[in-house]
Amino acid sequence: MNELTFQNLQEKEMSFEQVFDRIIKFMKLNPQGNYRLMIGTDSQVHHDYTLFITGIVIQNEGKGAWACIRRVYIQRKMEQLHERISKETSLTEEVVALFTEERKNCMIDLILPFIYQGATFTMEGHIDIGAGKLNKTKIYVEEMVARIESLGLEPKIKPNSFVASSYANRYTK
Structure with missing residues (x-):
């Protein structure tokens, strides 16, 4: 599968251009909404490969969402936690x-004319790591959060990184 193709339950083999068009179409349905564009990746080590799933979710809070995923296969078991998180x-x-x-x-x-009626737009980077005392990934939080912030995104870690830890995770099995 081409690394830059996306899919969801309705469509397969979407280009990023098609994904972006779907996002715009979704936002045009209600331009006065409260939009969160969330992007996050999760992985799973399988028998002889590692599967990475990146989710893109555009959510109009309280009014639905549109989402898709991108699959990337690495033809080896990536067992080092830092390498996988990175x-x-x-x-x-x-x-x-x-x-x-x-x-x-x-x-x-799209939302600018409706800002004074409460319309919002944010971009978030969801990272499948947590800062909890028992979480093995807590030592990487600072590094990964800094990487996401450097892109101008609002970083989210567990339990608030649901695009990575829940949506993408579902497709890594």
Whole structure:
């Protein structure tokens, strides 16, 4: 599968251009909404490969969402936790980079006329790590959060990183 193709339950083999068009179409349904564009990646080590799933979710809070995933296979078992977490963050960064300034402005321009009626738009990077005392990934929180912040996104970690830890996770099995 081409690494830059996306899919969801309705459509397979979508280009990023098609994904972006679906996001714009979803936002145009209710431009006065409260939108969160969330991107996050999870992984699962399988017998002889590691599967990474990056989720893209556009949510109009309280009024639904549209989502898709991107699959990336690495043909080896990536058992080192830091390497896997770092690769997850890199794949999130790769998809975030597709949302150019022009594309971000296109999304913002849709809601701009409705800002004074309460319309909002935020972009979040969901990281499948947690800061809890017993969480093995807590030592990577500072590093991965800094990477997501450097992209201008609001970083979210467990339990608030549901695009990575729940939506993408569902497809890694």
